[in-house]
Amino acid sequence: MKKYAIIVAGGTGTRMKSTVPKQFLLVDDVPIIVHTIRKFQSSNKEIEIIVVLPEAHIKRWEAIQFQFFPDQNIQTAIGGITRSASVLSGLTLIQEDGLVAIHDAVRPFVHPDIINASFKAADESGSGVAAVDLKDSIRELEGAKSIARDRSNYVLVQTPQTFRVSAIKAAYKKAGAGLFTDDASVYEAAGNHVSLVAGSYDNIKITTPEDLK
Ligand SMILES: Nc1ccn([C@@H]2O[C@H](COP(=O)(O)OP(=O)(O)OP(=O)(O)O)[C@@H](O)[C@H]2O)c(=O)n1
Numbered sequence: 001m002k003k004y005a006i007i008v009a010g011g012t013g014t015r016m017k018s019t020v021p022k023q024f025l026l027v028d029d030v031p032i033i034v035h036t037i038r039k040f041q042s043s044n045k046e047i048e049i050i051v052v053l054p055e056a057h058i059k060r061w062e063a064i065q066f067q068f069f070p071d072q073n074i075q076t077a078i079g080g081i082t083r084s085a086s087v088l089s090g091l092t093l094i095q096e097d098g099l100v101a102i103h104d105a106v107r108p109f110v111h112p113d114i115i116n117a118s119f120k121a122a123d124e125s126g127s128g129v130a131a132v133d134l135k136d137s138i139r140e141l142e143g144a145k146s147i148a149r150d151r152s153n154y155v156l157v158q159t160p161q162t163f164r165v166s167a168i169k170a171a172y173k174k175a176g177a178g179l180f181t182d183d184a185s186v187y188e189a190a191g192n193h194v195s196l197v198a199g200s201y202d203n204i205k206i207t208t209p210e211d212l213k
């Protein structure tokens with residue numbers, strides 16, 4: 001079955017407070033987005049990569065592509081105002097059915113084993129969403145009060161989130177402009193069951209300046 005990866009890099013990184021969007025910041029002299037793409041390439045050489053970018057940074061991406069991925073066929077789509085709109089933009093470039101992993105460009109520490117596990121689960125059950133157990137205690141806010149909750153009832157959701165192309169496309173079509181923070185929520189809102197796979201604690205999403213350290 002054909003395998004795709006949509007690397008969403010359409011955000012502007014307001015919480016990072018950097019003039020350059022965080023996906024382009026250098027770690028070990030290499031842009032974060034390049035580290036991320038390399039993880040997918042090392043998980044499976046056949047995977048088709050689609051990168052979703054902010055329109056204002058297409059030129060920056062072209063320079064990165066020229067330097068790090070010369071002669072490689074990486075498709076690009078223009079991002080939207082929300083992450084969901086960016087994912088939808090990437091999905092429109094996929095014509096054939098198959099499996100698609102959707103991954104944040106700013107999760108460069110994802111291990112290829114997690115990528116492969118998410119594809120395997122999606123092949124077997126329709127979805128494979130990376131998640132980890134909570135390590136801290138959890139409380140629910142209720143007005144001015146907070147109430148202890150059982151952390152074993154919750155997981156923290158990461159990416160990759162992998163699905164059958166036809167099913168996730170249909171889910172996004174149905175979801176419309178809803179406020180979804182991830183693809184598993186869109187898939188579930190369309191009536192599908194979400195299967196989880198083991199993520200990892202080092203698969204962090206670089207969000208605020210301390211994450212960069
Ligand atoms: N309109 C958007 C918003 C986010 N993303 C991508 O979704 C991933 C996770 O989003 P987040 O960490 O929130 O990134 P930003 O939106 O850039 O950050 P912030 O919310 O701080 O502005 C990132 O790879 C980001 O580039 C996207 O493709 N399109």
Ligand SMILES: C[C@](O)(CO)[C@H](O)COP(=O)(O)O
Binds near residue numbers: 158159181183
């Ligand atoms: C998709 C995600 O990384 C799963 O944890 C997360 O929901 C993205 O949230 P953000 O607010 O766009 O950073």
